[in-house]
Amino acid sequence: MKTLQELQEIRDRMKSRVANRETADESDVRIVVGMATCGIAAGARPVLAAIGDEIESRKLTNVKVSQTGCIGICAYEPIVEVYVPNREKVTYVHMTPEKVGAVIARHIVNGSPVTEYTYSYAVANRGGNA
Amino acid sequence: MTELSLNILDIANNSTRAGAKNVIIRVAADRAKDLIEISVTDDGRGMDAELLRRMGDPFATTRTTRKVGMGVPLFKAASISTGGDFSIVSSPGKGTAVTASFGLSHIDRVPLGDVGSTLATLIGGAPKTDFKFVYSLDGKTYAFDTKEVKSVLGETDLTDVTTLSYLKDMINENIDNINGGYII
Ligand SMILES: Nc1ncnc2c1ncn2[C@@H]1O[C@H](COP(=O)(O)OP(=O)(O)O)[C@@H](O)[C@H]1O
Ligand SMILES: [Mg+2]
Numbered sequence: 001m002k003t004l005q006e007l008q009e010i011r012d013r014m015k016s017r018v019a020n021r022e023t024a025d026e027s028d029v030r031i032v033v034g035m036a037t038c039g040i041a042a043g044a045r046p047v048l049a050a051i052g053d054e055i056e057s058r059k060l061t062n063v064k065v066s067q068t069g070c071i072g073i074c075a076y077e078p079i080v081e082v083y084v085p086n087r088e089k090v091t092y093v094h095m096t097p098e099k100v101g102a103v104i105a106r107h108i109v110n111g112s113p114v115t116e117y118t119y120s121y122a123v124a125n126r127g128g129n130a
Numbered sequence: 131m132t133e134l135s136l137n138i139l140d141i142a143n144n145s146t147r148a149g150a151k152n153v154i155i156r157v158a159a160d161r162a163k164d165l166i167e168i169s170v171t172d173d174g175r176g177m178d179a180e181l182l183r184r185m186g187d188p189f190a191t192t193r194t195t196r197k198v199g200m201g202v203p204l205f206k207a208a209s210i211s212t213g214g215d216f217s218i219v220s221s222p223g224k225g226t227a228v229t230a231s232f233g234l235s236h237i238d239r240v241p242l243g244d245v246g247s248t249l250a251t252l253i254g255g256a257p258k259t260d261f262k263f264v265y266s267l268d269g270k271t272y273a274f275d276t277k278e279v280k281s282v283l284g285e286t287d288l289t290d291v292t293t294l295s296y297l298k299d300m301i302n303e304n305i306d307n308i309n310g311g312y313i314i
Binding site for chain 1: 250254
């Protein structure tokens with residue numbers, strides 16, 4: 001059974017392995033997940049969990065994940081926004097846990113957004129989905 | 131919503147948005163009474179009588195991005211549709227308590243679902259807020275409190291993904307342990 005004591009040991013081990021940066025810095029990538037009623041109903045919670053799992057398994061230390069309220073385009077939820085320093089914000093729509101791996105690998109790690117999952121792509125190719 | 135735990139996430143997000151420092155989430159299921167009761171209690175800014183009166187009405191919201199608030203009406207409808215009762219008690223400056231009950235075996239009652247994930251999402255989204263979670267089935271109880279997490283881990287970053295994922299699994303394991311194979 002998992003315990004807080006064991007969690008403390010895991011964290012201590014992590015701290016000695018990687019220099020655990022406690023503060024955010026300028027070079028950080030920010031990932032923001034819409035977590036209002038519309039987002040939650042559309043599946044934002046497992047999307048957020050998948051983002052966390054992917055960051056953890058790839059041991060990415062320069063990514064900050066946060067949540068926000070209603071982004072205003074409810075029909076496109078779950079919505080994930082990615083902010084890479086000095087780049088334009090990229091908005092991913094109709095996100096699923098399955099799409100998260102590609103976004104992290106291609107966009108966060110390799111620097112090229114997954115165009116097919118973006119809001120601009122969805123609007124340009126709209127087929128009554130919204 | 132497809133899981134009651136998703137309603138809990140949504141309702142508790144109202145609490146953190148209202149500036150709550152403490153949020154208490156209780157889930158109590160009782161097979162003999164054929165009932166689940168869920169409550170979310172906070173010490174946030176609360177609501178005045180006028181907003182509270184309009185609360186049952188899906189056009190009540192103080193948000194500006196969208197004109198309709200639907201979180202509370204959805205939770206209320208989910209409860210009523212299973213023969214349950216729903217109430218909100220709130221006082222400005224003091225806080226709010228949302229309570230909903232559900233017919234445990236009612237055909238329209240959705241599963242409780244991934245409560246650990248709901249808690250991890252709440253904690254990660256509002257790491258300064260303290261969350262207490264009390265779960266019980268037929269009187270057997272499990273309690274989780276971020277105050278305890280903080281006292282064991284020391285001054286800690288509760289937005290860290292490893293920590294959140296561990297807490298999620300820990301909470302779900304404890305619930306499963308109490309349930310002993312029974313799925314709520
Ligand atoms: N716990 C709470 N504390 C203070 N105000 C609340 C709380 N819960 C709900 N409210 C008020 O009721 C409104 C409607 O809530 P809700 O139905 O969840 O819709 P939404 O959150 O999308 O506005 C909120 O905008 C807020 O003004
Ligand atoms: Mg709400």
